[in-house]
Amino acid sequence: MRTWRVGTFSMGASLVFLGLFLFFSKFLGLDLVQVMTAWWPLLLVVLGMEILVYLFLSGQEKPMLKYDFLSIFFVGVIGTAGIAFAILSTTGIMGKVEDVMAREERSFELPAFSYKMDDSIKRVVVRTVGYQMTVESTEEKEVTLFGTYRVQTAKKAKVLQRPDDVVSANQKGDTLYLNMKSLPNELGPFHASGEVAATLLIPKDVKLEVIGSDNSLTLKPRSLANDWNIDGASTVVVDVAANSNLKVDAEGVQELDGREGDWKVAKEKTADGIDNGKKQAVFQSGAGQYHINIADAYDIHLQTNQ
Numbered sequence: 118m119r120t121w122r123v124g125t126f127s128m129g130a131s132l133v134f135l136g137l138f139l140f141f142s143k144f145l146g147l148d149l150v151q152v153m154t155a156w157w158p159l160l161l162v163v164l165g166m167e168i169l170v171y172l173f174l175s176g177q178e179k180p181m182l183k184y185d186f187l188s189i190f191f192v193g194v195i196g197t198a199g200i201a202f203a204i205l206s207t208t209g210i211m212g213k214v215e216d217v218m219a220r221e222e223r224s225f226e227l228p229a230f231s232y233k234m235d236d237s238i239k240r241v242v243v244r245t246v247g248y249q250m251t252v253e254s255t256e257e258k259e260v261t262l263f264g265t266y267r268v269q270t271a272k273k274a275k276v277l278q279r280p281d282d283v284v285s286a287n288q289k290g291d292t293l294y295l296n297m298k299s300l301p302n303e304l305g306p307f308h309a310s311g312e313v314a315a316t317l318l319i320p321k322d323v324k325l326e327v328i329g330s331d332n333s334l335t336l337k338p339r340s341l342a343n344d345w346n347i348d349g350a351s352t353v354v355v356d357v358a359a360n361s362n363l364k365v366d367a368e369g370v371q372e373l374d375g376r377e378g379d380w381k382v383a384k385e386k387t388a389d390g391i392d393n394g395k396k397q398a399v400f401q402s403g404a405g406q407y408h409i410n411i412a413d414a415y416d417i418h419l420q421t422n423q
Contacts (some may be wrong), residue, residue: 347409
């Protein structure tokens with residue numbers, strides 16, 4: 118008479134159930150995580166039913182249970198995998214893994230930002246973050262920000278929905294403070310950064326201060342009618358329009374680029390008279406009535422249209 122070892126039927130039934138779940142998941146649109154999370158409790162049900170059926174059909178007063186340990190081991194491995202999927206899904210880690218696997222690079226437009234200016238605002242202070250920005254003077258009496266950003270995301274919806282996701286604006290006295298915001302990023306091992314290319318339009322008759330964060334800035338002063346101060350940017354491109362009335366003062370700069378004769382350069386020295394490798398330079402267009410002061414940039418590229 119063949120001996121019935123508990124575990125043999127459970128392993129066979131488990132493989133049948135798993136195969137059916139995976140087969141029908143193709144038609145129901147389920148993914149592997151959902152299948153493993155929902156399916157593994159059936160292992161315990163099948164194994165428990167097998168033990169009860171064996172005890173009921175054994176016909177012995179004191180039945181002796183015999184186990185197929187190899188089958189039970191494989192059932193345990195499959196069950197452990199299901200439990201692991203369930204735990205990871207509960208803690209949110211599995212969701213993060215799914216999100217990372219489904220990510221692809223997408224480009225979106227920045228939510229447009231504008232701030233109406235009045236005569237009480239004499240100065241604008243902009244604190245940037247580490248992405249590319251173009252600052253341009255305009256005839257309009259408002260501050261405007263627009264551009265594009267590129268991120269890795271599993272969603273087709275925009276990561277940034279409102280203008281205050283990009284910049285915060287606060288007016289204190291005669292000064293408007295603009296604080297740029299970084300793109301939202303996942304924390305931990307699934308961290309992924311994005312890229313932003315923004316353009317900021319500033320009224321030409323307002324004084325501007327830009328606090329950089331080792332990022333790249335492109336300045337287009339055009340017909341500037343006030344002073345700009347730029348501090349802490351890594352690379353600065355200055356696009357000087359023809360017939361401009363402008364003077365560019367640079368200090369603490371490593372590299373200068375432009376046409377021959379554009380810059381008047383002097384090397385900086387420490388208090389002990391030692392060359393520190395940095396330069397001071399001046400460029401002037403027209404009478405040089407309005408100033409752009411650039412401090413502590415690594416390199417400055419001068420583009421003149423004269």
